[in-house]
Amino acid sequence: MDVLQALIVICNFVAVPALAYGSQLALGALGVTLVFGVLRFSNFAHGDTMAFGTMVAILATWWLQSLGIGIHPLPTALIALPFSIAVTAVLLLATDRFVYRFYRAQHSPPVIFVAASIGVMLLFHGLVRLIIGPWDQNFADGERFILSAREFKRATGLDEGLAIKTSQGITVLAAIAIVAWLYWFLNRTRTGKAMRAFSDNQELALLSGIKPERVVAICWIIAAGLATVAGVLYGLDKSFKPFTYFQLLLPIFAAAIVGGLGNPLGAIAGGYLVAFSEIAVTYAFKKVFRYLLPEFLEPSGLAQLLSTDYKLAVSFTILVITLLAKPTGLFGEARQ
Amino acid sequence: MRIRDPAMFAFAALLIAAVGFAQSWNVALAILNMCLVSAIVALGVNLQWGYAGLFNFGIVGFVALGGVATVLVSAPPVEDAWRAGGSGLAFAALIGLATFVCAGIAFFKLRRGRVRALGTAAILLIGLFLYRSFFDPAVEAIESIEPARFGFLGGFGLPVLVAWPVGALLAAGAAYLIGKVALGLRTDYLAIATLSIAEIIIAVIKNEDWLTRGVKNVIGLPRPVPYEIDLQNSDEFVSAANSIGLDAATASSLFVKISYGGLFLVVLLALYALSQLALNSPWGRMMRAIRDDENAAEALGKDVSGRHLQVFVIGSAICGLAGAMMTTLEGQLTPGQYNPLRFTFLAWVMVIVGGAGSNRGAILGGILVWFFWIEVEYIGAILADSLTFWLGEGSALRMHVMESVAYMRLPTMGLILLLMLRFYPRGLIPEK
Numbered sequence: 051m052d053v054l055q056a057l058i059v060i061c062n063f064v065a066v067p068a069l070a071y072g073s074q075l076a077l078g079a080l081g082v083t084l085v086f087g088v089l090r091f092s093n094f095a096h097g098d099t100m101a102f103g104t105m106v107a108i109l110a111t112w113w114l115q116s117l118g119i120g121i122h123p124l125p126t127a128l129i130a131l132p133f134s135i136a137v138t139a140v141l142l143l144a145t146d147r148f149v150y151r152f153y154r155a156q157h158s159p160p161v162i163f164v165a166a167s168i169g170v171m172l173l174f175h176g177l178v179r180l181i182i183g184p185w186d187q188n189f190a191d192g193e194r195f196i197l198s199a200r201e202f203k204r205a206t207g208l209d210e211g212l213a214i215k216t217s218q219g220i221t222v223l224a225a226i227a228i229v230a231w232l233y234w235f236l237n238r239t240r241t242g243k244a245m246r247a248f249s250d251n252q253e254l255a256l257l258s259g260i261k262p263e264r265v266v267a268i269c270w271i272i273a274a275g276l277a278t279v280a281g282v283l284y285g286l287d288k289s290f291k292p293f294t295y296f297q298l299l300l301p302i303f304a305a306a307i308v309g310g311l312g313n314p315l316g317a318i319a320g321g322y323l324v325a326f327s328e329i330a331v332t333y334a335f336k337k338v339f340r341y342l343l344p345e346f347l348e349p350s351g352l353a354q355l356l357s358t359d360y361k362l363a364v365s366f367t368i369l370v371i372t373l374l375a376k377p378t379g380l381f382g383e384a385r386q
Numbered sequence: 387m388r389i390r391d392p393a394m395f396a397f398a399a400l401l402i403a404a405v406g407f408a409q410s411w412n413v414a415l416a417i418l419n420m421c422l423v424s425a426i427v428a429l430g431v432n433l434q435w436g437y438a439g440l441f442n443f444g445i446v447g448f449v450a451l452g453g454v455a456t457v458l459v460s461a462p463p464v465e466d467a468w469r470a471g472g473s474g475l476a477f478a479a480l481i482g483l484a485t486f487v488c489a490g491i492a493f494f495k496l497r498r499g500r501v502r503a504l505g506t507a508a509i510l511l512i513g514l515f516l517y518r519s520f521f522d523p524a525v526e527a528i529e530s531i532e533p534a535r536f537g538f539l540g541g542f543g544l545p546v547l548v549a550w551p552v553g554a555l556l557a558a559g560a561a562y563l564i565g566k567v568a569l570g571l572r573t574d575y576l577a578i579a580t581l582s583i584a585e586i587i588i589a590v591i592k593n594e595d596w597l598t599r600g601v602k603n604v605i606g607l608p609r610p611v612p613y614e615i616d617l618q619n620s621d622e623f624v625s626a627a628n629s630i631g632l633d634a635a636t637a638s639s640l641f642v643k644i645s646y647g648g649l650f651l652v653v654l655l656a657l658y659a660l661s662q663l664a665l666n667s668p669w670g671r672m673m674r675a676i677r678d679d680e681n682a683a684e685a686l687g688k689d690v691s692g693r694h695l696q697v698f699v700i701g702s703a704i705c706g707l708a709g710a711m712m713t714t715l716e717g718q719l720t721p722g723q724y725n726p727l728r729f730t731f732l733a734w735v736m737v738i739v740g741g742a743g744s745n746r747g748a749i750l751g752g753i754l755v756w757f758f759w760i761e762v763e764y765i766g767a768i769l770a771d772s773l774t775f776w777l778g779e780g781s782a783l784r785m786h787v788m789e790s791v792a793y794m795r796l797p798t799m800g801l802i803l804l805l806m807l808r809f810y811p812r813g814l815i816p817e818k
Contacts, residue, residue: 092574149804162807164441164574165738168731169803175727176796184793296727300582307575355514359593366582373571373579 056341058210062199068322068329070218070287073225076321077280078298079305080232080314081273087249087312088269089150091163096277097299098174101292102141103278104285105182106134108189115191123193124216127282134282139274145170146270154266171296178292187290190217217286224283228276229318236314241268249312297362301328304365308372310379319381328364331355391746391815398753405761412636415643417760419715422650423708425752427729428736429657429745430704435734436743436817437670438697439677441577444564446729447584448702450591450721451560452553452709457604457719459549461541467531468539471596474524478517485513528596538599546608550653550710557706558699560587565698569691584726591721598721605718611645614638646715653711654749657704661745673697674743705733727796732759735803741813750815755799762798766791 078100085093093099110130120126149166196219199211236242248255248265256262281295288294305324309316334352356363372379402421406414427445434440489509496502529537568579591598598604617623617638627637664670676683676690684690713719732755740751770791774784806813 092578094577149808152808161439161441161573162811164577165734166804166807168734169800169807172727172731172735172796172800172803174800176793176798176800179793180790180797293725297585300578300585303578304582307578357593359589360586362582362585362589366579366586369582370567370579373575374567377571377575 052341055208055210056338058212059337062212064329064333066214066218068326070221072322072325073221074280074284075301075305075325076318077225077276078302079317079321081276082302082306083312083314083317084269085273088245088265091160094167095171095174097296098171099277100281101178101295102174103134103138104281104290105178106137107131107282108187108290110134111189125190125192125286127189127286131282135275135278138278139271142270142274143267175292175296184292190286221283221287300362301365304369308368308379310381313381316379316381324365324368328361331364332358332361394750394814401757412639417757419643419647419650421753421756422654423712424756425749426654426657426708427705427733428748428752429661430701431733431737432748433697434701435737437673438694440694440698441573442580443577443730444580444584445705445733446724446726447587448557448705449709449729450588450724451557452706453713453719454591454598455553455556456549456607456710456713457598458541459544459552460546460608461604462543464536464540467528467536470531471524471528474520478521481517525596538596546714547610550707553710554703554707558703561699561702565695569694569698588724601722603718603720607717609717611642614642617641658745735799738803739806739813741815741817743817744815747813747815759795762794763791766794
């Protein structure tokens with residue numbers, strides 16, 4: 051019985067939150083990895099692209115709420131998604147047209163692309179602050195829980211509760227749906243195959259008649275979609291704050307690199323790996339040990355390896371270990 | 387030297403003078419002082435990026451370490467805190483050291499395999515628990531000593547100018563450790579690694595209250611220059627101020643700012659001279675050769691990774707020095723202000739605007755970018771006011787535009803960076 055209690059504590063405080071957070075990171079890392087695969091640079095503006103997409107979704111949500119439109123048990127932001135993806139895609143395509151295309155034509159080294167993406171990052175970050183302000187915004191509405199701790203306790207008769215937030219449920223389902231669609235798109239459709247071919251070998255792809263500008267445009271549109279969905283889901287789960295989204299860049303990059311930059315499956319695995327380690331390392335396991343260990347062995351402290359203030363250290367450690375031990379990532383080669 | 391270069395510096399001086407006339411000389415001098423510090427940071431970044439082509443996105447971390455050094459050197463020691471927790475901390479440090487030594491011995495002496503992996507992990511884990519059992523109570527004891535005023539160990543109570551070289555050394559030490567681990571990575575990986583190390587350094591400074599008081603800030607650090615109030619009480623100073631037609635209050639604050647400015651100028655000129663000498667020496671030529679073609683330089687027998695580490699350490703030390711100077715200027719350590727957008731990426735904009743690889747360019751970039759960073763708000767307010775006056779006082783749109791001006795800085799910097807990269811990729815004062 052005590053083992054079961056301990057298991058539920060772990061589920062409630064580690065597994066469920068990490069599954070949701072991991073899905074958000076995986077979606078973000080997919081965007082980074084896709085841009086790297088097609089355009090060959092690390093896009094530092096991705097975190098702020100997420101912030102931009104989420105901001106558009108929040109504004110649309112407020113407008114819909116003022117009209118009284120909603121889909122009650124689910125958050126209103128979900129109906130705002132298609133619109134915000136479209137706006138973000140337009141923004142990214144415009145950025146590509148006015149910033150990156152020039153350097154592509156010049157065959158500039160990746161360093162220049164990274165520097166340009168820093169400029170784009172500052173621009174987007176500033177734009178978001180300009181429009182919606184630097185503060186926290188909470189835009190989750192609808193039913194808060196799929197399964198609340200009280201219901202769970204009543205149904206099972208256990209002392210420990212297990213709560214699943216609506217946002218967590220939506221996140222995991224959305225991640226599964228998007229990954230499945232992306233897998234189908236990349237492996238089964240003509241455009242997807244063209245993208246992979248372009249990513250594998252640009253010259254060969256050009257020779258076989260693939261239009262590079264079309265591949266790049268589709269890549270940005272998908273990146274916009276992934277960034278917006280990841281951002282909105284993260285915002286629903288926690289809250290929206292421009293600076294937090296900028297900081298998300300680090301775990302997202304860690305996830306993408308652990309899996310191997312340019313490798314979509316790796317990005318997903320990396321997302322969950324980073325999320326689970328981050329939450330497991332910063333969780334205080336005192337309660338779990340209280341159920342598992344005999345009384346005299348009980349830890350006196352919180353049994354927490356690292357305070358939550360240092361959670362960035364976890365993604366950093368994972369990043370450095372990967373880069374030093376297996377620079378190509380866990381899942382095959384990231385091409386130089 | 388091209389004729390345009392001094393002209394651009396004159397233009398920068400003119401901008402600052404314009405602030406003096408339009409706003410006030412106090413504001414102008416405050417901007418000038420930060421311009422000088424920014425120019426020093428830009429020199430450091432230029433050393434790494436312009437000379438050696440290294441991506442360092444951890445600048446804010448090194449600047450913050452300089453700030454910490456200022457506290458550790460110049461703050462008066464809190465003796466009660468030392469008595470309460472000093473021995474505990476020392477024990478914890480010994481245990482930490484012993485753990486690493488044991489783990490190292492186990493790792494290098496045992497044969498590769500499961501025994502080694504598990505043994506090393508076990509040593510580290512046991513060491514961590516032992517360490518925490520001394521460290522946590524010591525920290526608690528220190529932080530409970532007059533938490534409203536102290537709650538930290540304090541510093542050594544030395545003159546604050548000592549903190550400047552110490553800040554540089556502290557940053558250099560950190561850079562050495564970081565560089566050892568991360569410099570082998572290729573460019574954008576290095577950028578990401580340094581970006582996250584800086585975030586960790588900032589997290590430590592914000593959360594380890596026993597060392598830096600964290601977000602409670604350390605205020606009232608000693609100054610290398612006189613206090614305004616002492617100047618105002620000195621008859622000599624007051625009569626001198628009156629004789630040039632200034633009242634004592636204005637004159638004293640101008641005097642303090644000018645003294646800081648003089649100190650900063652000396653440091654900046656010395657660093658500039660050293661950087662110029664280095665750039666034109668055989669060492670400088672070797673660095674540029676490595677930057678332009680690592681493989682060729684290596685084939686010619688140059689120690690590429692050694693030189694990279696060297697220039698990474700020196701550049702970071704300069705950032706640490708600038709950080710110590712900044713904290714000295716402010717007279718307090720406010721860890722909450724260390725934001726990568728404001729320090730790291732702004733420094734990059736400075737170097738790219740000025741011209742990577744050119745020291746004069748870095749200085750000019752530092753001055754101009756800092757100037758606009760501060761003045762965008764003022765210029766933006768005037769612009770917004772004159773563009774929206776026809777909307778009428780109560781208009782909601784006008785109110786929103788006027789409020790948004792406060793957030794104009796970042797997009798302006800992003801735009802400047804993109805425009806420079808596109809149209810002047812070699813910067814205002816290009817490398818020769």
